[in-house]
Amino acid sequence: MDSRNKPRARRWLNLGLLSPVALLLAACGGQIPFSGNLAVAGDPPPLPAPPPPKKEEPPKPPPRVEVRDNKIEIKEKIQFDTAKATIKPESFSLLDEIVQVFKDNPHILKVAIEGHASKEGSATFNRKLSDDRAKAVRQYLIDHGIAEDVLSAKGFGFDKPIADNETEEGREKNRRVEFNILKQDVTKKKVEVDPLTGKEKVVESKTTTVQDKADKEAEKQKADDKKTADEAADDKKAADDKKKKPATPKADPK
Numbered sequence: 001m002d003s004r005n006k007p008r009a010r011r012w013l014n015l016g017l018l019s020p021v022a023l024l025l026a027a028c029g030g031q032i033p034f035s036g037n038l039a040v041a042g043d044p045p046p047l048p049a050p051p052p053p054k055k056e057e058p059p060k061p062p063p064r065v066e067v068r069d070n071k072i073e074i075k076e077k078i079q080f081d082t083a084k085a086t087i088k089p090e091s092f093s094l095l096d097e098i099v100q101v102f103k104d105n106p107h108i109l110k111v112a113i114e115g116h117a118s119k120e121g122s123a124t125f126n127r128k129l130s131d132d133r134a135k136a137v138r139q140y141l142i143d144h145g146i147a148e149d150v151l152s153a154k155g156f157g158f159d160k161p162i163a164d165n166e167t168e169e170g171r172e173k174n175r176r177v178e179f180n181i182l183k184q185d186v187t188k189k190k191v192e193v194d195p196l197t198g199k200e201k202v203v204e205s206k207t208t209t210v211q212d213k214a215d216k217e218a219e220k221q222k223a224d225d226k227k228t229a230d231e232a233a234d235d236k237k238a239a240d241d242k243k244k245k246p247a248t249p250k251a252d253p254k
Contacts, residue, residue: 062075063075063097064076064094064097065094065097065098065100065101066101067101067105067108067181069181070180070181070184070212071178071179071180071181072098072101072108072111072179072181073179074094074098074177074179076091076094077175077176077177078091078094078095078133078137078177079091080133080136083129084129085129085132085133085135085136086136087136087137087140095137095140095141095144096144098141098179099141099144099145099146102141102146102150103145103146107184107185107186107187108150108181108184109150109183109184109185109209110149110150110151110152110181110182110183110184110211110215111150111151111152111179111180111181111182112152112153112154112179112180112182112215113134113137113138113151113152113153113154113177113178113179114134114153114154114155114156114160114177114178114179114180115129115130115131115132115133115134115137115153115154115155115156115177116130116155116156116157116158116160116161116162116174116175116176116177116178117129117130117155117157117158117174117175118158118161118165118170118171118172118174118175119158119161119165119171119174120171123157123158126157126158127155127156127157127159128155129155129157130155130156130157131153131154131155132155133155133177134153134154134155134177135153135155137153137177138151138152138153152182158174161174162174162176180212181212182211182212182215183209183210183211183212183215184209184210185207185208185209185210186207186208186209186210187205187206187207188205188206188207188208189202189204189205189206190202190203190204190205191203
């Protein structure tokens, strides 16, 4: 190296600057490691907020009205004014659920609404009160869209207790309204399971009408009574027509 260039090379090194070789590497696309400290002015950006926890829906309350075999079961009591057949407003929502159950289950064809009472007061009073209450419930259901011929209503007073009438707890249980299904369509289905997909396929369906024996006999008796009444009416009409018909005049003898 030329002696004149030596001091200049030493000057590059003493100043801590990049050497010509480093410059050459940089020009050729090489990487130069950074060995100093990097200072950043200002505060760093805040971290993103975590997502809010997923809100869990509260569990739905158990249904208050359910169809079970030959009954419509209610888990709460229909409330009435004391010694009256007036339904309390707090029971309207329960009755509305009963209405919806009827609409959701068109296979239910006939239901007997039964009123029952505790053994307090005379048998006559309790029978009439329970009958009036059963009829009040029937009317509420009719007013909210249930067909009249689907519903019958009757009170039994304290003839059918389900608990001891000697205790207040028992008497409270005996004051009740029941919904007994008298007639309904029952559908039986035969299914096959696809071995590949595991899906069920209905291959046969059969619907039959199931009716309470007592109700069937009552319907038959009602039909027989109607037939007898119709026949009696026809006989009466024929007799009346015969009386009104003018007699045919007899021909004069020649």
